[in-house]
Amino acid sequence: MKLYLSLILLLPLLGGTLNALVGRKLPRRVCEALACAAVWGAFVCTVLAFGAYEAPETVLLATWLADFDFTAPIALYLDPLSLVMAVMITFVCGLIHLYAVGYMAGEESPARFFALLNLFVFAMLVLILAENLPLLYLGWEGVGFCSYALIGFWYSDPKNATAGRKAFITTRIGDTALGIGIVWCFQLFQTASITQINQMGFLMPVGVITALGLLFLAGAMGKSAQVPLMIWLPDAMAGPTPVSALIHAATMVTAGVYLMARMSPLFSGAPAVMAAVAVTGAVTAFYGATCALVQRDFKRVLAYSTISQIGYMMLGVGAGAVTAATFHLLVHAFFKALLFLGAGCVIAALHHEQDIFRMGGLRRSLPVTFWAFLAGAACLAGLPPTGGFFSKDAILAAVWAKGGALYGGLFVLGLLAALLTSFYTFRLVYLVFGGDGATEIHRNPRIMDLMLLPLAILGLIGGFIHLPAFLADGWLGRFLATALTEGAAHLSHGEEMAVEAIAALVAFTGLAIAHHRYGGLRRGARIEAAAEEPRGIAAFLLNGWYADHLYRILFIRPYEAIASFLWRRVDEGVIDDSLDRLADGIGTAGQGFGRWSCGRVSVYLLSFAAGLALILGWLAWGWIS
Numbered sequence: 001m002k003l004y005l006s007l008i009l010l011l012p013l014l015g016g017t018l019n020a021l022v023g024r025k026l027p028r029r030v031c032e033a034l035a036c037a038a039v040w041g042a043f044v045c046t047v048l049a050f051g052a053y054e055a056p057e058t059v060l061l062a063t064w065l066a067d068f069d070f071t072a073p074i075a076l077y078l079d080p081l082s083l084v085m086a087v088m089i090t091f092v093c094g095l096i097h098l099y100a101v102g103y104m105a106g107e108e109s110p111a112r113f114f115a116l117l118n119l120f121v122f123a124m125l126v127l128i129l130a131e132n133l134p135l136l137y138l139g140w141e142g143v144g145f146c147s148y149a150l151i152g153f154w155y156s157d158p159k160n161a162t163a164g165r166k167a168f169i170t171t172r173i174g175d176t177a178l179g180i181g182i183v184w185c186f187q188l189f190q191t192a193s194i195t196q197i198n199q200m201g202f203l204m205p206v207g208v209i210t211a212l213g214l215l216f217l218a219g220a221m222g223k224s225a226q227v228p229l230m231i232w233l234p235d236a237m238a239g240p241t242p243v244s245a246l247i248h249a250a251t252m253v254t255a256g257v258y259l260m261a262r263m264s265p266l267f268s269g270a271p272a273v274m275a276a277v278a279v280t281g282a283v284t285a286f287y288g289a290t291c292a293l294v295q296r297d298f299k300r301v302l303a304y305s306t307i308s309q310i311g312y313m314m315l316g317v318g319a320g321a322v323t324a325a326t327f328h329l330l331v332h333a334f335f336k337a338l339l340f341l342g343a344g345c346v347i348a349a350l351h352h353e354q355d356i357f358r359m360g361g362l363r364r365s366l367p368v369t370f371w372a373f374l375a376g377a378a379c380l381a382g383l384p385p386t387g388g389f390f391s392k393d394a395i396l397a398a399v400w401a402k403g404g405a406l407y408g409g410l411f412v413l414g415l416l417a418a419l420l421t422s423f424y425t426f427r428l429v430y431l432v433f434g435g436d437g438a439t440e441i442h443r444n445p446r447i448m449d450l451m452l453l454p455l456a457i458l459g460l461i462g463g464f465i466h467l468p469a470f471l472a473d474g475w476l477g478r479f480l481a482t483a484l485t486e487g488a489a490h491l492s493h494g495e496e497m498a499v500e501a502i503a504a505l506v507a508f509t510g511l512a513i514a515h516h517r518y519g520g521l522r523r524g525a526r527i528e529a530a531a532e533e534p535r536g537i538a539a540f541l542l543n544g545w546y547a548d549h550l551y552r553i554l555f556i557r558p559y560e561a562i563a564s565f566l567w568r569r570v571d572e573g574v575i576d577d578s579l580d581r582l583a584d585g586i587g588t589a590g591q592g593f594g595r596w597s598c599g600r601v602s603v604y605l606l607s608f609a610a611g612l613a614l615i616l617g618w619l620a621w622g623w624i625s
Contacts, residue, residue: 002059004049005076008086009125011041016118023111035114036097039121043090050083058131058195065134072192077131080480081326085128085258088330092250092337093121095451099341100242102445103348107240113153117246120146124251128258132192133182140178140223140255144171147252151239163238170232174222178259181215188212198265206270213273216263217280224256224310227284231547233307234291237299241344244299248306249337254329257313261322268320275406278318278399282410282417284311287545289420293427294534294541298343298354301428304544305380306336308417312395315414319407321398323480328391331462335379335388338455342373345448346432349441356431363433365441370433372452377429379459381422382507387462389503392418397499401491415506422510430518 015038023031056079065072097117104113123142130136145168152164182192188204189197201209220226225233233253237244247253260267260277267273288308295301309332316325347354349366363370379388396418399411491499534542543549 001049001052001057001078002061004045004052005059005078005129006061007045008042008049008090009076009122009129011038011045012118012122012125014038016115016122019111019115019118023115026111028110031111031114032101035118036094036101038118039090039094039097042121042125043087043094046083046086046090049078050087053078053083056080069190070186070192072132072134074135075131075193076129077195078129081258081261082128084326084330084479085254086125088333089121089124089128089250092333092455093117093246095455096242096245096250096337096341099245099344099448099451100240102448103242103344104240105445109153113150113240116146116150116153117242120150120246120251124255127255131194133185133194133197134192136194136259137179137182140219140259141175143252143255144168144175144223147171147236147247150243150246151236153239153243157238160238163232163235167232167236170229171222174219174229174256177215177222178219181212181219184212184215194262198263201266201269209267209270210272213263213267213270214276216259216267217273217277220256220259220314221280222256223259224253224314225284225307226256226280226311226314227287228547230284230287230307231544231551234300234303234544237297237303241299241340241347244303245337245340245344248302248340249333253306253310254313254333257310257317257325257329260314260317261326264317264322274318274320276318278315278407278410281311281314281316281318282413284308285315285417286413286420287311289417289424291541291544292424293420294538295424296355296357296542298347298356298359298428298432299340301356301424302336302339302343305339305421305424308421309336309380312392312414312417315410316395316398319395319398319402319410321395324391324394324398326480328388328395331379331387331391331459334455334462335376335386335459338372338376338452338459339380341448341452341455342369342376345369345444345452346373348444348448351442356428359432360435361433362441366433368449369452372449372456373433374429375456375460377425379462381425381510382418382503383422383511384500384504384507386460388459389507391462393500393503396503397491397496400495400499415502418503419506419510422507423514426511426514427518430514434519435522 015035018034019026019031023034026034056077059076059078061074061076064074097114100113100117104110107113120143123139123146125139127136127139127143130139148164148168150164151167152161155161155164185197186192188208189200191197191200218229222229233248236247239247267277285308288304288306288311292301292304292308295304309328313325313328313332316322316328345366346359346362346369349362349369350359353359375386379386382389382392384390396411396414399407399414540546
């Protein structure tokens, strides 16, 4: 097992390092082959580890941090949660790497791009396999850095560079809170081991565990783009489409959900933390769904969709249904990667047009992309019997089973978000693929279409891995039972079937509304709609509830005002002005003394005499006093 785990990490690290160091001197095909082989090699090792897995196991690779009573070795922990995450990450990222070979065929700097992709995968694998919190934090920050570099990959465009910086700075807010929580954990428990900390929660007062949980939740908010730290994710669409798929499907945004699931044994005993996680998830799910309703940019629709779906996962964790949340995380990775890669096929075929109101009629022009994208859309909308339907239903059932006014309200909010999700998903399908449209398209490399097919199949059949009607007895539930602490109440079979019926009805209602509104929309009407300036609620939602404007008012403008005051009044007005005046005074004095250097012996003798007189006068004054 040690060999498998070592190779799972070392292969992506080796591929990224080689491309970074010597990739510029290698042919393009060699760079691409090296990157793809590294990730698929890691996938093979993960499958072998899956086959050899018998029980949770800690593998010590090397010593790392050790000082007095603090130790944090490079130790990996393999249990069902980290194992299924590793399988998902390596498989989906492998498909994305192959897709990127076709998508980035005409772009420059392939070595830099594929090196960053490999390092991104390595950092995420370190995060999920880490046995202690410092090593997890190393992977956490590695994911943040790689996302910054990949979002701003086309850095010559100021908009792209700004988007990368925005993602980096916003996620640092949550990372700071997480760092404080990690240090506090060591101070409280005298260990950095995640498994040991999860077993010691009963030793601390509930208030302390609540404070720790809120710090970890703040970290998850930043990395997983949850309210209120969600503003970076829509702008992250500035990066290449394979990067968007990587961030949204298999790596960065799922890190926060994984963190809360991994630490759930510690926080499940603090009801306030679980309620805060559930509220954060439900509000975020509703926020993302409403914003996606009116977006015109293809990738921004999917970006807000990701925010909403991650909110569903957090809602599941907050309801104690960690298995259901993990199930939705896995299924979401398949269909969201499928949707982003399908979007990339459409955008590349239309010469990088991203306005969905200027598309249409692509069902016949891009048949493979259409059918694969339709499968992903059905999963996202939660149509039965797709994987998205079963995973959403499992979360909603767990929230309903919790009972009470709070979770009852969150259940209603979750249903409303599901209705909006179905509507905006099929709005996207009708606008992009339905009706009439331009037929002049660019033919994409065949490998781009081929990568859609396995994701479509997995999205459609993923629900049968773990039927929610038998949540406790399903294969995934039994497999994860040794890793996750389930705090969710279980519904009777009849209640479960009722929730399933409601979820299906909501999904089909959203589909029907979208069909009525956009099913017969002609291309001319779409272009006219695209030319209209959004107003009222449409402008509010299009601008993401004006969250960026709010942050500018609350934080950026006061910061700019303080910085301007310190710059103009303190730095220039006080410090620089004082130094300038001092320099002018010294210069004037020097010029005055310089006049004494006239070359006349008489003046020099007089100067010596005056100096001697001053010295004698000072000595005499000291002697008299």
